[in-house]
Amino acid sequence: DTGVSQDPRHKITKRGQNVTFRCDPISEHNRLYWYRQTLGQGPEFLTYFQNEAQLEKSRLLSDRFSAERPKGSFSTLEIQRTEQGDSAMYLCASSLGGAAGTEAFFGQGTRLTVV
Amino acid sequence: GDSVTQMEGPVTLSEEAFLTINCTYTATGYPSLFWYVQYPGEGLQLLLKATKADDKGSNKGFEATYRKETTSFHLEKGSVQVSDSAVYFCALTGSVDNFNKFYFGSGTKLNVKP
Numbered sequence: 023d024t025g026v027s028q029d030p031r032h033k034i035t036k037r038g039q040n041v042t043f044r045c046d047p048i049s050e051h052n053r054l055y056w057y058r059q060t061l062g063q064g065p066e067f068l069t070y071f072q073n074e075a076q077l078e079k080s081r082l083l084s085d086r087f088s089a090e091r092p093k094g095s096f097s098t099l100e101i102q103r104t105e106q107g108d109s110a111m112y113l114c115a116s117s118l119g120g121a122a123g124t125e126a127f128f129g130q131g132t133r134l135t136v137v
Numbered sequence: 138g139d140s141v142t143q144m145e146g147p148v149t150l151s152e153e154a155f156l157t158i159n160c161t162y163t164a165t166g167y168p169s170l171f172w173y174v175q176y177p178g179e180g181l182q183l184l185l186k187a188t189k190a191d192d193k194g195s196n197k198g199f200e201a202t203y204r205k206e207t208t209s210f211h212l213e214k215g216s217v218q219v220s221d222s223a224v225y226f227c228a229l230t231g232s233v234d235n236f237n238k239f240y241f242g243s244g245t246k247l248n249v250k251p
Contacts, residue, residue, distance in 0.1 A: 026180075028180075053237075055238060055239070057239075062243070062244070063243055063244070064141075064226050064228075064241035064242050064243045064244050065181070065226075065239075065241050066241075067235075067238050067239070067240070070237065070238055072237075077237065078237065078238065113180055113181070115181075115239075119237065122167075122169055122188050122231055123169035123186055123187075123188030123230075123231065125171060125183045125186055126183075126239055127183070128173075128180035128181040128182070129180050130178075130179055130180045131179075131180050
């Protein structure tokens with residue numbers, strides 16, 4: 023069990039550029055979540071996948087954001103035309119979904135800075 | 138909609154002091170409750186959980202009891218260490234509004250001084 027891994031750990035980009043983040047979940051986990059965390063706040067839900075299907079998206083996820091999970095394995099989160107307000111920590115988590123109270127395991131996050 | 142309210146921080150304690158971090162929730166249904174901990178520059182780690190009323194979660198000297206009558210899940214530790222300095226998040230899942238995702242409070246920062 024190597025845990026949830028995210029790449030890159032840090033990303034600095036200029037406003038208007040596109041960025042893509044990758045998440046590799048724990049291998050047997052069927053659920054994968056993306057959260058966003060700003061300084062001093064708790065994680066806010068963005069979207070989640072059950073296997074390869076994206077089952078729920080938050081209203082926070084504007085049209086500039088897109089997430090995929092091809093073949094139900096790794097996932098990517100792309101932000102197009104980045105804005106300064108997109109600066110945040112992007113967290114990925116995975117779980118073996120289904121049973122009540124199943125915990126999510128989080129990666130170390132990707133910190134995005136838009137300048 | 139759901140809400141998770143945590144006491145505002147930072148909480149500053151001396152080593153070996155008793156810790157309580159309050160968490161209350163509002164949710165419809167039968168949520169499971171969690172405490173996660175986040176060390177600087179890191180992701181979140183599960184500290185403990187409880188899945189139904191009156192359950193007590195415990196781990197590494199931390200405890201929390203799921204109190205449905207007061208809709209609370211307060212975190213306690215009898216004797217804190219400097220290494221416990223971190224941000225603590227209360228969270229729920231399994232409610233009507235957050236059945237398949239986790240809803241977090243805003244976090245409480247704990248500073249433990251030697």
